[in-house]
Every structure is written in structure tokens, then in C-alpha cells.
Amino acid sequence: MSDLDRVLALIDADLDNALDRLFETLRIKSISTDPAFAADVRACAEWHARDLASIGFQADVRDTPGHPIVVGHMRDGTGTSALFYGHYDVQPADPLELWESDAFEPVIQTASDGTRQIRARGAADDKGQLMTFVEACRAWMAVTGRLPIPVTVLLEGEEETGGVNLPPFLEAHADELRADIGLICDTNMWDPQTPAITTMLRGMVTEEFTIHGPDRDLHSGFYGNAAVNPNQVLANVIASLRDAEGRVTLPGFYDGVTELPSVLRTDWEKLGFDADAFLGEIGLSVPAGELGRSVLEQVWSRPTCEINGMGGGYQGAGFKTVIPAMASAKISFRLVFDQDPHAVRSAFREFVQARVPADCRVEFTAFGAARACAFDTGAPEFRKTRAALTTEWGREAAFIGSGGSIPVNLDLQEKLGMDVINAGFGLSDDRIHSPNEKYNLTSFHKGMRSWARILAALAE
């Protein structure tokens, strides 16, 4: 029996204990976007540092101007070195009333199709995923007393809020953190049977803007028509952001957006993506993006403009005939290829300013900004990882794109000169960022086994 076989056997035998450990971190309300949960976020960082230390990592919690970062080293051994990245923070759980059980009291449920699932905020994004890697390391240490390759683990606490403190941290600790390859477990499989490495990720610009009109809320009977209504101005701006064919209308928005390379287009066509099923699973049937683009292009290789939140005036029960003093929206642009996030933000701000009446004022708040990124799938680490995944799952691992943004990919690429392998075990129905987020027990179990194999493969 090889070391790897014994590691895999231990992972199988220790599954219940691994779940207990996962549930401990899932119970911590590490909601990074809401200042009210700052202490919980720190408590979660401390839990992970203790957990890594218990395996044998030299681990500690590093302060940043925002939420802390956990760093753990275990650099004995030789060969390809790896920096594993994960994030221990989570999205808010609201609307709470739509959860079938407490968002922060994880449970194992059996779905109608018989799959067993871990339900909790963060089960998939990203605590469940990052723990697949940590548990693989734990098993290797338990069986052999060492890891197959030198490993550093870096866990961020601000991924869900734009992560502005990570890039300077990477720069300040570049020599400490740099490795031959980056590893991230924060992406999806192609489907429940087919593992995948995500090689292309969209970037993102996020912005909040507020239209200020009258200097106070007004009675719409006395002032209606004559006084500008910020709700109307906000709606006018939002409506003008897309044309009738679904294209974003910001001047210069498509600068840097190229057509999909033909080799990738061929790969993607082979995937046999079922657009009707993809939309049908969320209760929809009509693709809402640019006319003439496939749904896979719309979500992987075309840029977006989405209003993630908006509000103004009276939203309570009943009716209030008010013209509000202000209205605001949160907007995000997903970027592809060479779109420049700063140029997009500037174009957006000019676009809004040009559409606001002279007696209104606009206030802008910048959140995150990151370019899109892609990796060279010809490198040997990609080949080895693909083979390990293929062995574990019994089906060839796919190279895919992703509509989501994981800005750390770009940071590792630009600041530390590293390529990154995004191998994750999430599924499209995991409801991350939504009520009843879940992570399949199979993803967790075979995810741990996958990383055990990948660690061995990278040592070869």
C-alpha cells in the first residue's frame, strides 16, 4: 500500500471528524462586509490559525487595516512549492427568513435526489472548499509525518468585500509567500461528475452611487412634477446602461474585449452546455444578456453590468406619498480579457454625471476593482493536477471559464509572478450568496481525496 493509498484510506475513515472540524468554523459568523461582525471575523481567523497549528503548520494571525489574514507554513521537503489560498469570510445570510435552518448552525440534509449536503452560510463559499485542502494536509501529516511538497497556506478575511488589504499584504510579504504555483479551491466542477480547472476568470468593478435631489423628503402631492424625484433619476440612469440588444452603453466599455480564442471556443462547445437547463434550474427561460451571444459566453467571456441593490423612498408596509431626498444603487461590472477596471469606473461616473439634472448631486463610493485573468494551461502543474483529478473522479477534468471573480488570482499573477490552479468542487446549485447555501458531502469528501492526490502529483 502506497503512502497515497494510506492517506486516502485515512481520509475515508476520518470523514466524520473532518465534518466536525468544518462545522466549527461554519458556526462562526465571519461576515466581513458588516462591521457589526468584526469580532466574529477575527475569531474565525484565530480558529483557522489554531487548526493549522494543530496539523503542524507554523501558523499565525496577521493584522491588516481591515480583517486579519492567516498564514501557515510547512516548508520541509523539496520539489514544486505551493501557496494555497482560501478565504474564511462569508457573505451576509439575509434574507434570513428564507433559510430552512439557521444559516450558522450547519446541518447535513438529504436532498430529494438522495445526495447528502452540508447546509450553512460558507459551506461552499469558501469554508467547505478550503477545508478540503487543509484536511488533505492533515491526512498526509498523520500518515507520513510530512507533506509531499513545501506548502504555505494563506487565508483571507475580506474576499467578499473587495479585499483591498490583500494586495499590499502580498507585496509586503512577497518573499515569504512566493511559491512555484498557486492553488485555490473556490471554484466549481463542470457538473457533479466532472471535475474542472478554471483557467479564465472575470474581473470586477463595484461601485455605489447615490442621487441627492431635494434637501429633504417631500410630500408628493405638494411637490409632485415640479420637484425632481431621485427615484426617477436613478431609474433613468440604470435603464440607459443597456441598449435594446443587451449591450452596455458606457462609452469605451468594450475596449479590450476580444472574441473568444478559437481553441477555447472549441473546448467549450465540446462541453455540451445545456442553456435551457441552466436557466430552467433558476426558474428562467430567456437569456437576458447580449443578443447573439451564447449563454456560456454571456456568463464566462462577456462583460456584465448588474444592479446588485437599489433603493429609495418608502419601502415599508403600506404606502407613503413621499418624494425622497435621495436614492442609491450598488452596481457591479464583471470584466473580461483586457478591460481596464479604472477606465470602466471613470466611464461609469461620467455617464451618470451626464444624466443627472443640474440641481441634483451624485455621490460615488468605490468598492473593489480587478482585471480579468487567464492562465497558461500548457504548464506541467496543470497537466499533473488534471491527471490527479481525472483519476479521483473517473472522468477527464475539464478546463473551463468562470463568470465569478477571484481577484487574488490576478494579485498572485501580477505581484508574485505565479500561475494559479483553480481546482474547486462547488456545483452550480450550491446557492452561494443565497439562502440555503450548501456543499455536497461528495464534494467535501472527494475534494479532500483530490487534494491528497494533487499534492502527491506535484511532488513527482
Add this chain to the structure above:
Amino acid sequence: MSDLDRVLALIDADLDNALDRLFETLRIKSISTDPAFAADVRACAEWHARDLASIGFQADVRDTPGHPIVVGHMRDGTGTSALFYGHYDVQPADPLELWESDAFEPVIQTASDGTRQIRARGAADDKGQLMTFVEACRAWMAVTGRLPIPVTVLLEGEEETGGVNLPPFLEAHADELRADIGLICDTNMWDPQTPAITTMLRGMVTEEFTIHGPDRDLHSGFYGNAAVNPNQVLANVIASLRDAEGRVTLPGFYDGVTELPSVLRTDWEKLGFDADAFLGEIGLSVPAGELGRSVLEQVWSRPTCEINGMGGGYQGAGFKTVIPAMASAKISFRLVFDQDPHAVRSAFREFVQARVPADCRVEFTAFGAARACAFDTGAPEFRKTRAALTTEWGREAAFIGSGGSIPVNLDLQEKLGMDVINAGFGLSDDRIHSPNEKYNLTSFHKGMRSWARILAALAE
């Protein structure tokens, strides 16, 4: 010394006690639109019934399917009989943080220009106003033991929520409530020196609509572009409701809207309305309604379409990259002349339905609906009331229009066959429906004196 002179002297001497009584009702949180305050609304009705009974009215609290109605009779005496209408319910006080003092703990403040003001939710709309009439009755009773004319007082608790239970109540009690003339104190003066009778009031249709898209909140990275975003659909609908010239685009919306009669146009021009000052006082400078219409037309004799509230997606602190399952808005249309509220509601619903993608669903909730109304200012009661107001204020009372809707006017006209005199002492800077609502102490004091004079005048 005449009875009237003694009544006016008593009103002057008793001002502090009248304020104490007003403050008692202002402290009651009679917010009719929010079910959480239902008990407070009832408590307020009971307070007013007790107060009327203490004057000598035969008063009681009548149940309705919604909030109760207070009715008080004092029908001794002869001559022109009057039905006085007021409403004891108030708007919500939010946003609470913008109040300089507790919305439900009335205070007397001195403004920078030296005017003394009563600050509280309901100070002007409508508790302060209705109490001017009640206190005038109290003074007449104290001085003469009777009222100059037969009076019935009707106080509604659902004016701020559309008042659906008042019309059937009026019909069911038509014989009990019918009088020669209606009196309402829920309107404004022309300016702080010039009293006014409002002879033309806009109608209103209010509606809430919700766009349902995906069957749950989605991650905008994974689904952006492809999944319809209800925020975007809502904004598109709202933006298309007005054209570039400020006209409402609903088919048939202007059916029944006529030009202002020339006699009224001449009257209004004589008022010397200062549009710049009107807008400047609320921090604005650009009229937002139909191009080519004066501001006075825009707020008095042109119909409106205003978004009173809207919201969808994540509106908390920070950022959440979500595509929401739904987004909704509250919309009101102010109506003029012969616009049909039911036709407007139907046109609006068809308009929205036609603009919603095939895989979305719209849910509509109807709130109030009332036609506009106008009264014959040639009737003797109008002449007598105008003369009484002119005597009290030392400046000729104006016949004016109002942008606000007081649907009971139409109910009294249509169901009880009565004309209504709207004589109120509010001012355009009273901030009704807004934080820091106030009612000038002069409005309260001279308002009581005005009604004392009007009661005497109507007996002649």
C-alpha cells in the same frame, strides 16, 4: 362685548391649555399604514372621542374593517349645518435619525426667523389642524353653552393609507352625517400672511408592483448577463413612464385632462407665485415636470407620476454581488379634472406587463383611487367663510388649488351631495410627511380664532 369677542378672548387666554391637549394626541403613535401601530391608532381615536365628549359632543368610536372612525354630534341650534372632517392618523416618522427631537414627543421651538413652531409628527397633518376646529367649538361652548350652528365632527384614522373604509361608512350613515356644508382643515394658507380656501384638489391612484425574476437570489458572477435582473427590469419600466419632455407615457393618461379655465388662470397669475423661491426652499432650481407648464400648473392642475418608494437586492452596508429574485416599487399618480383613476390603473398595469420579459412575473397591489374634485365658489358659505378669514388675518383670503389629494372631498360630494370648504392653516414649509414636521404656533392660534369666526359667520 359680543359673544364672538368673548369667544376670541377665551381662545387667547386658553392657548397654553389648548397646546397641552394637542400635545396629548401628538404623543400617540397613530401610524395607520403600519399594522404594528394598530393599538396606538385605536388609542388615538378613543382620546379624541373622550375629548369631544368633554366639550359636550355626543361622541363615540365606531369600528370599521380597518381603523376606527370617531363621530361626535352637537346638533342643537338652527341654521346652516356643518360636517367637519379631520383625520387623527399620521404618516410613519422614518427616517427617525433625521428628526431633531423625538417625532412623538412634541416640543415648541423658535425658528431662526423668530417664529414659534410645534414640532412633531402630525403637528400639521392633521392633528394640529383638526384641533383648531375642536378648540373653537370648545370656546363657543364655554362662553355661550352652545354652538352657533349644528355641527357633526367626523375624524378618520385611515387618511394616510387610502381610506378605503370611509366611503362605505359614509354611505351606511348618510342620513346621520349629511349636512348643508362640509368643513375640512387639512390644507395650506397661500403664504404665512394670506389665508386661503382650497377649491380644487387633485385625485390619486396608488399602486405597488413587484417584478419577480429568478426563483431565488443569485450570485451575479455566475449568472450575470444570462439571468434577468429584476432591478434592471424595474428601472426600465420606471424610466419609460416619462418621456424626454416630462410627459407621462401611459396610453390614454391625459384623457380628461383639460386646460385650466381662464378665470382660474387669471386668479392664479394674480397670486404672484415665485417658482424660484418655491423650488429654492427645498434645495432645487429646475422644474422637473412637463416642459412648457408653469410650476403652479405642474403642482396644481397637471397630473403626476411619482415613484414614492422602490427597492431590490442588497441595500445594507458594504457590497453583495447578488441578482435579486425580485424588486418592487410604490407609485402614485395625482389626477386632475376628469381623469378616471380606474382607467389610469388599468393603463399602468398593461404598460408594465408589456415591458416585462416573458420569464418574469409582475404582482400588483392596489392602494387608493380617487378622482380629482372642485367646488362652486359662488355658494354663500364660501363667501361667508372667505369674509371671516379675511377679517381674522387682515388680508383677503385667496381661492387656490392644491397638488395634494384629500379624497374625502370627493366622497362627501358624490355620496352625501355636499360641497366642502377646505380652510386650512398649514404652510408649505411644514414638512408634512418628512422629518421635523411642524405647525406654526400662529397657525394654531389664529386657526382656532378663524374657526370661531367661521362658525359665527355661517349662522348669519
